[in-house]
Amino acid sequence: MAHWLLTVNGKPHEVEAESDMPLLWVLRDLLGLTGTKFSCGEGACGACNVHLDGELIPSCTVSISAASSRKIVTIEGLSSDASHPVQRAWLDEQVSQCGYCQPGQIMAAAALLEKNPEPGDSDIDRVMARTLCRCGSYPRIRKAIHRAAAQGKKA
Template sequence: MIQFNLNGKDVSVDAEADMPLLWVLRDLLDMTGTKYGCGMALCGACTVHVDGQAQRSCTMPVSQVAKKQVKTIEGLGVDASHPVQQAWAQHDVPQCGYCQAGQIMSAVALLEKNPKPTDSDIDEFMQGNICRCGTYPRIKAAIKTAAGKMGEGS
């Protein structure tokens, strides 16, 4: 049994130590917001937070999160009230939507680390998240809007 905290709740899973965290989340814990993209940690669709850091869950063995805090897109809130989620909607970021959970989780990690990112900060931090639909200008605008909202304390 591997124990960790998922979105604020302690969980135990009966999984092989080398099973990717992505599959534990999706198949064993029914957290399907985290998506499979490439399986090689290159596209960012599977991004979650582990102890507050953006991590790719498709290649991370579940054993690496034992006794750690894991947050998925579901952990931001089911009512889409997080400032990044609100900014995403305001700027009509998603098209197909497939990469959006990973994009949002990366954006949240960026803003928690750097509450006032410049354009180059955003470009650098988000470069590992691929959007097939090419909504990068809207993603950047949404991150700037969310930074302003988070700076206001909302």
């Protein structure tokens, strides 16, 4: 076991963990940030998406040793009151169905809009297809991203 310092959602944390412990388990089991979901565990579904130094990353694929000196943002850190434009658009468009994939979808959408504030349909579909939704919420995801982008233009 080693001692690690992490910055998650702008707050410092100290944890004890093996160096190869996936960031996903650190977030969920050691820090209680259960908004980030576990599904495939092998980087294929996006349920565990977080932002690492501003880049979208499946947290099941990153070890604590690789994440410890970097800035980590989880779904809980997007906003404290669901006021992030993507979260508001998600509510307005009623995107969620079962909801399991949705934290990962929202983190993917937020990262997309950071890089491309006015994405077209093909940009959205290409990026969002990497985060799997068994309920087929992609048409509403696309609408919500356009809505969030329009809000960003007004802001």
